[in-house]
Amino acid sequence: MIPISYYVLLSALLFTMGVLGVLIRRNALVVFMSVELMLNSANLALVAFAQKHQDLGGQILVFFVITVAAAEVAVGLALLVTIFRTRRTTDVDEISTLKG
Amino acid sequence: MELVVFFITAVVAIAGAVAMLLSRNAIHSALFLLLNFSAIAVLFLLLRAPFLFAVQLIVYAGAIIVLFLFVVMLLGAERAEDERDQIAWQRPLALGMGLLLLAEAAFVFFQRSGTILANPGSVSENFAAPDKIGVALFSAYLLPFEITSVILLAALVGVVVLHQRDTRSGRAADRDVLREMSTIAPEPTQAKTR
Numbered sequence: 001m002i003p004i005s006y007y008v009l010l011s012a013l014l015f016t017m018g019v020l021g022v023l024i025r026r027n028a029l030v031v032f033m034s035v036e037l038m039l040n041s042a043n044l045a046l047v048a049f050a051q052k053h054q055d056l057g058g059q060i061l062v063f064f065v066i067t068v069a070a071a072e073v074a075v076g077l078a079l080l081v082t083i084f085r086t087r088r089t090t091d092v093d094e095i096s097t098l099k100g
Numbered sequence: 101m102e103l104v105v106f107f108i109t110a111v112v113a114i115a116g117a118v119a120m121l122l123s124r125n126a127i128h129s130a131l132f133l134l135l136n137f138s139a140i141a142v143l144f145l146l147l148r149a150p151f152l153f154a155v156q157l158i159v160y161a162g163a164i165i166v167l168f169l170f171v172v173m174l175l176g177a178e179r180a181e182d183e184r185d186q187i188a189w190q191r192p193l194a195l196g197m198g199l200l201l202l203a204e205a206a207f208v209f210f211q212r213s214g215t216i217l218a219n220p221g222s223v224s225e226n227f228a229a230p231d232k233i234g235v236a237l238f239s240a241y242l243l244p245f246e247i248t249s250v251i252l253l254a255a256l257v258g259v260v261v262l263h264q265r266d267t268r269s270g271r272a273a274d275r276d277v278l279r280e281m282s283t284i285a286p287e288p289t290q291a292k293t294r
Contacts, residue, residue, distance in 0.1 A: 001102075002102055002103055002106050002146065005209070005210075005213065006106065006110075007143070007147070008209055009206065009209075010110050010113065010114070010143075012202055012205040012206060012209070013114060013202065014113060014114070014117055014136075014140075015201075015205070016198045016199075016201055016202040016205075017114075017117040017118065017121060017198075018117075019197075019198050019201060020121060020194055020195065020198045021120070021121050023190070023194035023197070023198070024121070024190070024191055024194050024195075025121070027126055029126050029129075029130075029168065029171065029172055029175075030120075030126055030129050032168075033120060033129055033130065033133050033168065034120075034121075036133065036160075036164065037117055037120070037133065037136065040136070040137060040140050040160070041140075043140070043152075043156075044140055044143060044144075047143075047144055047147050047149050047152060048147060050147075050149075050228070051147045051148060051149070051228075054224060054227050056227065056228060056232060056233065056236050059149055059151070059152055059228050059233060060233065060236055060237065060241050062149075062152055063151075063152065063155060063233070063237070064244060064248060066152075066155055066156070066159050066160065067159075067248045067251070067252065068248070068251060069159075069160075069164070070159055070163060070164060070252075070255075071251050071252055071254070071255035072255075073164050073167055073168075074167065074255045074256075074258075074259050075255050075258050075259060075262075077167055077168070077171045078258070078259040078262040078263060079262065080171065080175075081171060081174065081175065081262075081263070082262050082263075084175050090175060
């Protein structure tokens with residue numbers, strides 16, 4: 001068996017990359033992809049711990065996370081399309097109507 | 101043998117994530133994300149989670165990435181974003197904070213690894229066989245499972261409502277919103293003359 005810490009470190013690395021994507025990129029679509037990357041890395045850690053503790057709950061939680069992520073992507077992309085129709089841009093720096 | 105597979109898959113996953121971050125074209129980003137998702141699916145298989153392997157491939161690699169690709173092509177948003185940031189120090193600061201987060205996560209994990217990594221006693225090879233997950237979903241986790249269906253229905257209704265703009269009232273409401281925005285937000289030229 002591969003030590004569980006390898007999986008957790010890989011998961012932390014991928015999560016950090018997702019955070020960097022949210023912070024650095026300005027295309028709203030790529031920011032959204034980075035959020036998906038973060039969700040996926042958390043899933044990886046959950047499955048690793050579930051395997052370590054021989055607990056099915058971790059895998060069930062991952063199943064629910066994937067389901068909610070699918071719903072979230074559908075709604076989020078619909079919002080993006082609506083924003084693009086009115087503002088003609090997907091750059092998050094340009095969408096600053098609420099900035100006051 | 102398993103270790104070799106793990107390292108190759110881990111390198112593919114990290115390469116996919118880095119390429120997604122760096123590629124200027126949103127379509128390339130989506131395809132690199134697909135590579136990353138597939139690598140994570142292989143890692144699920146290595147972790148003896150065949151059910152999640154299938155779900156990951158079907159839902160993430162299949163449905164979600166296709167949705168992303170459709171929207172990128174629909175919006176024509178694959179063009180590169182401009183190089184300059186509005187805030188000059190945003191990129192180095194983000195890099196520093198990301199590294200800090202990584203160090204913090206690693207520190208907490210290894211600090212508490214004694215309790216986290218306690219041996220479970222017996223290790224079964226197929227404790228997460230698909231049939232066991234199915235039994236658990238429909239017994240112990242039945243309520244969350246049913247609530248999930250409500251969430252999916254809410255997402256479906258939400259998407260339909262968001263795209264329902266072809267009716268006359270919807271168009272009129274949009275015009276009203278636009279007019280309000282243009283009256284509230286001062287024109288940039290006016291702001292300069294003032």
